[in-house]
Amino acid sequence: MKKDIGFQDEVLDKIDVDSGQQQSASSYKRRVIELFEHAGITVNGKQDYDIQVKDERFYQRVLAQGSLGLGESFVDEWWDCNKLDVLFAKISQAKLNHYAPHNVKLWLASLEAKLFNFQLPETALDNASFHYNIGNDLFMAMLDKRLTYTCGYWKNALTLDEAQEAKLELTCQKLHLEKGMRVLDIGCGWGSFARYAAEKYAVNVTGITLSSEQVKLGQQLCSDLPITLELKDYRDIRDKYDRIVSLGMLEHVGSKNYNTYFQVVADCLEKDGLFLLHTIGNNISSPGTDPWLDKYIFPNSHIPALTEILPAFENYFVLEDLHNFGGDYDTTLLAWHKNVSKHYDGLRKNYTKRFFRIWKYYLLSCAGLFRARQLQLWQMVFTKGRPGVYLSVR
Known part of the structure; x- marks a missing residue:
């Protein structure tokens, strides 16, 4: 069907x-x-x-x-x-x-x-499954070779593969990864960051996601590396880590849960640890989300404004670095749309014509919003305030 x-x-x-x-x-x-x-x-x-x-x-x-x-x-x-x-x-x-x-x-x-809180544990699994379990064949056709479903970094890149690798390398540099470190990836997707960090920096990575399809394929792709991918809610994390990273996850947390989210990260991060948060951002604070995107693409998601994030982490972290490369999401979305179009003949046996119009509208409308700078992409690096832990790489 x-x-x-x-x-x-x-x-x-x-x-x-x-x-x-x-x-x-x-x-x-x-x-x-x-x-x-x-x-x-x-x-x-x-x-x-x-x-x-x-x-x-x-x-x-x-x-x-x-x-x-x-x-x-x-x-x-x-x-x-x-x-x-x-x-x-x-x-x-x-x-x-x-x-x-x-x-x-x-x-x-x-x-x-x-x-109301629409991102409680009992609803979070359904929210994630709606989008991320659509079909691995679609995402394999659309994304880069590493299956990175977040904004690429196009400063010196000419292709999607180069832009995503540059983003992963930038992320690793900001985290100051060292061999043998224990790293937690909240919202790990198919394990693209985990694989890159384990291959290039010899770290041990635990990744969590609420998508069963991502875990199934991700475990296969990461089977030869010191990586563990689990189907788990961030609220169920208990272990300690030297570094924590979260790429494109906060959009699914919901503003009512930001304080819980940062508290969980703080509890799991070692005192000299670094936390990198990568999230789409809104110029203005808005309680809801676009009704079309909410109904068809990301149910119960919420794009945060800085004014919503800042009060949530102030009791737990010091913000060391804030990097906005939101303009790069325009280019990333256009590349994703180009890939879907290129692989249309191979995909249409599994997806309806109506689905492709939904997907086209999603990718290209969002590209326009980033081009207009209505939406941003922020990478934030946090510490627990100990001096000398973070040195800027930019």
Whole structure:
């Protein structure tokens, strides 16, 4: 059976444009066209980044459902665009969300995010499985040769493989790894960092993830190295480590759990240890996440702002280094999309056409947001405050 992570709308509020609703439909259309004009986007225009509308119901759906309706109507082929990444960069730069109408459902979702903890241990496994268990064949086709599913470092790189190796090397240098050290990798994926660190620096690595598919393949890839990969929640870690690293994991922790997260890391880190945190960051503090990404890609995820991270670690760590290379995520996402497109014929036997539209929208819309610098990529190095433990490598 082909895989399709999309949800068909259970109820699509009878969005009709028949004769009895022509006047309203015309009003919806005019409002949406004016909205996109704020970003320099022409509906049915001639530029590659212009939206080409194929179904007139698109206009009411966008006004009624905001970014969720925009994404779902793309997946349903109600509209198209040759350059989705450019489109979303322009939408972000123009801050169209300031012009868009308020939506009661989205307001309620934001309120729920403030009130409830959606990243508890009993839900965290389902959240991770939804995305990371989609299929190892997809990720093997999309990612670099090491299967690194985080932002590459493109400063001196020309290819995705080079960019990911440069990121892993930079990470190892910041951690000041030494032979024989015990290293913990929280959110280890398929073990790309673990393998690199064990091969290049002769350290012993324990990696944890909540994806059974990642553990299954990762254990095979790491079987000849001093690496242990486990299906485990970060809240269940008990051992002590010389170094701790977490690449692309904090986005799944949830703001209500940041204090617990940093406390766990502090409890497991030796007094002279180093902790490197690598996370996507938001320019502004927001309780929720984009509703389309939440529904189709990363359920119950949360992209933190610095104002949310800082209070959570202040009782445990000293921040020694903060490095932002968020612009490199744009290039990384484009490389991932190029790889998926290149391997489309080999993948389509296992995935539906609808899935590929979801995946295209995910990769290219996010590329546009990073290009517009709405989103960042931070690497932070922490110590427990002991002098001389960390020396900057930059």
